[in-house]
Every structure is written in structure tokens, then in C-alpha cells.
Amino acid sequence: MSNLDQLIEELKRDEALGEVELRLAGGESVTAILDDCRAGMARVGELFQEGEYFLADLILSAEIFKSAAALLEPHINPEQQQKALGKVLLATMRGDIHDLGKNILATLFRVHSFEVHDLGVNVEPEDLVQEVKDFQPDFVGISALITTSFESAKEATDQLEKEGLRDGIKILVGGAVTTPEVKTYLGADFQTHDATAGVAYCVNAMGGC
Amino acid sequence: MNFKERFVTAINHKEADRVPIMGLIVDTATSCKVLGKQPANILDLLKEEGPKDDLLAMLNTPEVWNQTYIDIVSDNLEAAAKLGYDANWAIYTLLQLHEDKSTKVGFVWHDPYGRVWEISEDNNGNSIINYAGGLCGTKEKWRAKMEENKALFEVLPDYAREFHCALQQRFGDRIYPVGYAAPGVFENSWQPMGFAEFTSLLYQDADFAREIIAFHTEHYLRHMDAVLDAGAEVVLGGDDLGQKTGPMLRPAMIEEFFGESYRKVAARVHERGAKLIWHSCGNINALLELFVDWGFDGIITMEPTAQMDVAQVRQQVGHNLALIGNLDVSHLLVKGTREEVEQAVEQAIAGAAEGGGFVLSAAHSHSLIDPQRLQWMVEAGKKYGKYPLVR
Numbered sequence: 001m002s003n004l005d006q007l008i009e010e011l012k013r014d015e016a017l018g019e020v021e022l023r024l025a026g027g028e029s030v031t032a033i034l035d036d037c038r039a040g041m042a043r044v045g046e047l048f049q050e051g052e053y054f055l056a057d058l059i060l061s062a063e064i065f066k067s068a069a070a071l072l073e074p075h076i077n078p079e080q081q082q083k084a085l086g087k088v089l090l091a092t093m094r095g096d097i098h099d100l101g102k103n104i105l106a107t108l109f110r111v112h113s114f115e116v117h118d119l120g121v122n123v124e125p126e127d128l129v130q131e132v133k134d135f136q137p138d139f140v141g142i143s144a145l146i147t148t149s150f151e152s153a154k155e156a157t158d159q160l161e162k163e164g165l166r167d168g169i170k171i172l173v174g175g176a177v178t179t180p181e182v183k184t185y186l187g188a189d190f191q192t193h194d195a196t197a198g199v200a201y202c203v204n205a206m207g208g209c
Numbered sequence: 210m211n212f213k214e215r216f217v218t219a220i221n222h223k224e225a226d227r228v229p230i231m232g233l234i235v236d237t238a239t240s241c242k243v244l245g246k247q248p249a250n251i252l253d254l255l256k257e258e259g260p261k262d263d264l265l266a267m268l269n270t271p272e273v274w275n276q277t278y279i280d281i282v283s284d285n286l287e288a289a290a291k292l293g294y295d296a297n298w299a300i301y302t303l304l305q306l307h308e309d310k311s312t313k314v315g316f317v318w319h320d321p322y323g324r325v326w327e328i329s330e331d332n333n334g335n336s337i338i339n340y341a342g343g344l345c346g347t348k349e350k351w352r353a354k355m356e357e358n359k360a361l362f363e364v365l366p367d368y369a370r371e372f373h374c375a376l377q378q379r380f381g382d383r384i385y386p387v388g389y390a391a392p393g394v395f396e397n398s399w400q401p402m403g404f405a406e407f408t409s410l411l412y413q414d415a416d417f418a419r420e421i422i423a424f425h426t427e428h429y430l431r432h433m434d435a436v437l438d439a440g441a442e443v444v445l446g447g448d449d450l451g452q453k454t455g456p457m458l459r460p461a462m463i464e465e466f467f468g469e470s471y472r473k474v475a476a477r478v479h480e481r482g483a484k485l486i487w488h489s490c491g492n493i494n495a496l497l498e499l500f501v502d503w504g505f506d507g508i509i510t511m512e513p514t515a516q517m518d519v520a521q522v523r524q525q526v527g528h529n530l531a532l533i534g535n536l537d538v539s540h541l542l543v544k545g546t547r548e549e550v551e552q553a554v555e556q557a558i559a560g561a562a563e564g565g566g567f568v569l570s571a572a573h574s575h576s577l578i579d580p581q582r583l584q585w586m587v588e589a590g591k592k593y594g595k596y597p598l599v600r
């Protein structure tokens with residue numbers, strides 16, 4: 001029995017990564033190891049929501065997950081490679097440079113096997129629209145922490161509508177200052193202050209559980 | 210009673226003639242609208258054809274930078290005075306322009322701590338700068354950068370002293386510029402490295418984290434001394450220690466790593482006979498007892514979008530902290546009606562101003578805050594804030 005999920009829950013980075021290496025050396029399947037990592041991450045998310053854990057804890061668990069995934073990556077053979085559950089495009093729009101929440105969200109999407117393309121911060125509406133054309137995501141996630149970025153987000157969603165790109169995608173908006181009114185203003189499909197809820201929405205929409 | 214007496218009286222938890230009103234950064238867009246003027250836009254210079262070596266050399270001359278910077282801050286203070294504020298933040302910053310082809314503009318600002326500030330345009334066409342990451346992602350890079358910038362750290366307090374003295378001279382008869390030693394030790398520690406990188410150190414390389422914190426504490430005390438040298442009775446310090454739902458780090462971890470540093474800062478300010486107001490956004494309810502314990506005398510922004518309720522905080526900490534805030538900048542001061550603004554002012558004053566210890570202000574600043582709404586806030590503050598308060 002492994003205690004990898006427990007080690008991640010307790011934020012013991014070095015021990016957790018050591019355990020990943022040990023289990024890989026023992027010939028265990030990448031999928032089984034990843035599942036334990038996911039279980040640990042889920043527990044950290046719960047503890048954050050319960051107020052037991054704080055932002056830095058959440059971020060550290062995401063860092064541990066990223067390092068574990070990097071260790072596992074070379075061991076995934078192409079046949080075993082899980083098909084991505086869906087494609088997500090993330091951005092913080094022009095006028096906004098806050099990215100801590102968006103970065104956590106990106107990791108959580110990866111934890112749940114989504115393919116993520118993160119455009120970064122201060123993103124021009126036309127760059128987001130272009131990326132929708134190129135990357136063809138299932139979901140567009142807009143992170144907004146400052147009121148000044150609602151306008152640029154609106155320019156982007158209007159342009160997507162105008163170019164007939166809106167119907168094929170679901171738009172999510174999140175971040176501390178977003179409200180249901182912002183969702184309506186942008187014509188988005190989902191709004192939240194909770195990254196886990198955003199990921200759950202997308203998992204459901206892809207018919208996952 | 211003049212603006213300064215009003216402000217200082219309130220911070221000392223006494224009732225002045227009325228509740229004072231304070232401004233924060235006063236965004237360039239806001240000050241331009243208030244003053245009806247267009248500031249020089251650095252983007253115009255940077256977009257011009259041809260080599261920029263001379264421009265870079267000129268802007269990176271401390272005298273030119275200091276002069277340009279004080280003129281920008283003076284516009285902000287001028288606007289704050291015109292809005293009818295009693296006091297306003299005044300932050301000294303030392304930036305240097307660097308070429309950076311990876312950015313749209315092709316240039317970025319660096320500060321001595323190792324932050325990168327990107328240049329862009331706000332919704333009104335003004336050039337603005339925003340924190341865009343750091344140059345110190347590893348131990349080696351951090352140590353090298355601090356060594357490289359040794360000379361800048363030496364002169365920064367001197368420049369800050371000159372800046373704050375000059376502002377007192379320029380504005381001393383109109384508005385109280387409250388010297389703000391910013392950013393604080395937490396932000397100076399994490400922003401040049403990245404949040405994930407720095408907070409990981411707290412768990413995995415505590416000794417190095419302590420080295421960083423000790424370095425910045427030392428420098429911060431010198432910066433604070435410079436602010437105090439300008440004759441301040443109230444000074445500001447700050448670090449964003451909260452986010453929407455609670456503190457950024459475990460409160461016990463903040464105490465363990467930063468408690469001593471914050472205590473030293475508060476003690477230094479008190480030794481010099483002044484009061485220390487602390488700026489932090491986000492939900493900091495769980496940190497208020499620590500703030501009192503560290504010796505902070507007040508808090509500023511009390512962000513309503515992060516469940517900071519002035520009346521509740523007053524009940525929680527009594528008159529151990531002066532409270533400054535907390536009008537919403539998501540809706541109220543952007544698009545709120547006059548009635549909504551009046552109501553929010555009346556409510557904040559009723560919740561926290563009895564017995565002094567309350568200063569009215571916006572919960573932050575950004576380019577879409579409407580000067581008309583700020584004007585309504587000031588008018589309502591004067592109407593509902595007269596002492597003795599009408600219950």
C-alpha cells in the first residue's frame with residue numbers, strides 16, 4: 001500500500017517525489033501513481049475549502065503535482081497515453097495582471113487530464129480570439145481580478161460571437177471580483193470563485209464524473 | 210481644525226470635527242480626469258523610430274527619474290486635494306528602464322528588489338506600469354541581484370527622504386501626504402521570485418527564506434526611517450497578506466517567518482513617535498489579533514469584496530486599530546448611484562467612527578474609478594461624518 005496521497009496531503013514534497021520514483025522503479029503503472037497524486041490533490045483542495053489550508057498550501061501541492069507529473073512523463077508509452085478529457089484555453093485579459101488563481105486553475109485542469117493552453121496575463125481580445133481559432137478549445141476560462149478587465153473580456157466574447165466561434169465552446173469566468181452579473185455581461189456559461197467548481201463543471205460537460 | 214489635525218486626531222482614536230477622508234494611489238486616469246490634463250505618455254517616446262540609448266541613459270539618471278516621478282506623484286496629490294481629501298498615500302519608487310524585446314513595447318522597468326514592471330496603456334490611453342514577475346527565481350539569481358543592486362539599496366533611502374520632504378513642502382498647506390514605505394517585506398520577498406517559488410521556500414528551505422526576509426527587513430527599516438525623517442506623525446506600511454477567502458499563508462506561518470520583522474518595523478515607528486497604518490487587501494479577519502500584537506496602529510483598505518466589514522472589525526478589535534476604508538471599487542465607485550454611495554458612506558461611519566479611529570476611503574484604486582463617485586463619497590463623508598455623530 002502506498003501513502004503517496006497522504007504525503008501530498010501533508011505537503012511533504014521530497015518524500016512524495018521519492019515515493020513516485022520508488023513506485024516507478026518497482027514497475028507500477030503510471031496511471032495508478034497518477035491516481036494517487038490526484039487523490040492527494042483533491043484532499044488538499046477540500047482542506048482549502050474547509051479553511052484548514054491556505055493559499056500557499058494549495059500552491060505548494062500544485063508544485064508537487066507538477067514535479068510528480070514531470071517524473072512520470074517519460075514513462076508514459078504512447079499507447080497508454082490517456083486521451084485528454086478536453087481542451088481548455090485560459091487567459092487573464094488586458095488590464096489585469098493577477099495570475100495566482102489562474103495558475104492554480106491551470107494545474108487543476110491538468111490534474112484532471114485536460115489539455116491546457118495558458119495565454120498568460122494582460123491578453124488582448126484579438127489574441128484570445130485567434131487562439132480559439134488555432135487551438136480549438138472546448139472551454140475558454142477567463143480569470144478576472146480587476147474590474148478594468150471586464151471590458152476587454154467583453155470585447156473578446158463579442159468577437160467570438162461575431163465570428164461564429166461562440167457556439168462550439170463553453171466560456172467560464174472566475175476570480176475574486178466576478179459576480180453573476182459579470183457572467184451575464186459576458187454571456188458566459190459559468191461563473192465561480194472556486195477553481196475546483198470550474199473544473200467540475202468542465203468534467204461534467206465532457207460527460208466525465 | 211485643518212486636514213492634518215483631523216487625520217492625526219482620528220488615527221489617535223479621538224473625535225475630530227468630522228471623519229477625515231483619505232485617498233490611496235489615485236490612479237493616473239483618475240487624476241487626469243480630476244485635473245483636466247493629459248500627462249506625458251512615455252509610450253509616445255518609446256514608440257518613436259530610432260535608437261533609444263540616449264533616452265534610456267537620461268531616464269536612468271537618478272536626478273531625472275526622481276524629478277519625473279515626483280511630478281507624477283504631485284499630480285496625483287493635486288487631484289486628491291482637489292477632490293477634497295484630507296490625506297493621501299505617497300510612495301517613493303526607484304525604477305530603471307531596460308530594453309526587453311520579449312514585450313510588446315520593447316522596454317520594461319526594473320526595480321532594485323528584482324521585480325519587472327511592464328508598460329502598457331489603460332482604458333483611457335494613459336501609460337501604466339504593472340508588476341509582471343521577477344528576475345530572482347533561484348537562490349543564485351536572488352543573491353546575484355541583491356549584490357548587483359547594492360549601490361541602489363544604499364541610495365534609495367536618501368532619495369526617499371528627499372522625495373517625502375519635497376512633498377511635505379509642496380503640499381503641506383493643502384493635503385497631508387502620508388509617507389508609505391512600499392512594498393513591504395512579504396511582497397519584496399515573494400514578488401522578485403514568484404509566489405510559488407518563494408512560498409515553497411518557507412516549507413523546504415526555511416534558512417534561505419529567513420535570509421531573504423532578514424535582508425529586506427534591514428532595508429525596510431532604513432526606508433521607513435527615511436519616511437519618518439520627513440517629519441511624519443503617521444506613516445504607512447503594507448503587504449497584501451489576504452485574498453478573497455482568507456490569509457495567503459497560514460497565520461502561524463506568517464507569525465513564524467514575518468512576525469519578528471513586522472514587530473521591528475512597528476517598534477521603529479513608535480520609537481520615532483509616529484503611528485503605523487498597515488495596508489493589506491483581501492480577507493485579513495484572521496490576522497487582526499496578530500496585527501495588534503505586532504504593534505500596528507491601523508489598517509487600510511478593508512476590502513468589502515473580501516468580507517471585510519468595518520462594523521464587525523470594530524467589534525472584534527475595539528479601538529486597538531484605526532480603520533481606514535472601505536468603499537467598494539468593483540461596482541459602487543465605478544457605476545453606483547449617488548444614493549448607493551451615500552448609503553455606503555453612512556453605513557461605514559455608523560459602523561466604525563464612534564469615538565474616532567475611522568477614516569473614510571475607497572477600498573483601492575484603478576483606472577475605472579469615477580471621480581464623480583469619489584466626489585459623492587467626499588460630500589457624503591462631510592454630511593454624515595460630523596462629530597458628534599447623529600445616531
Ligand code: B12
Nearest residue numbers: 096097098099101141143146147174175176193195198452
Ligand atoms: C495578490 C494581489 C495583487 C498582486 C498580484 C500578483 C499576481 N501575480 O497575481 C499585486 C500586488 C501585484 C496586485 C496589484 C494590483 N492590484 Co491586486 N490584489 C491582490 C489580492 C490581494 C489577491 C489576489 C489573489 O492572488 N488571490 C489568490 C487567488 C488564488 O484567488 P483568485 O484569483 O480569486 O482565484 C481563485 C478563484 O477565484 C478561482 N479562479 C480564478 N480565476 C478563475 C478563472 C476561472 C475560469 C475559474 C473557473 C476559476 C478561477 O481559482 C482560484 C482558486 O479557487 C486581491 C484581493 C482579492 N480579494 O482577491 C487584490 C485585488 C484583486 N487588486 C486590486 C487592485 C485594484 C490592484 C491594483 C490596480 C492596485 C494598484 N492601484 O496598483 C494593482 C494592479 C493590477 C492590475 N492591473 O492587474 C483590487 C481589484 C479591485 C477591483 N474591483 O477591480 C483587489 C480586489 C483588491 C481590493 N482592495 O479591492 N494585486
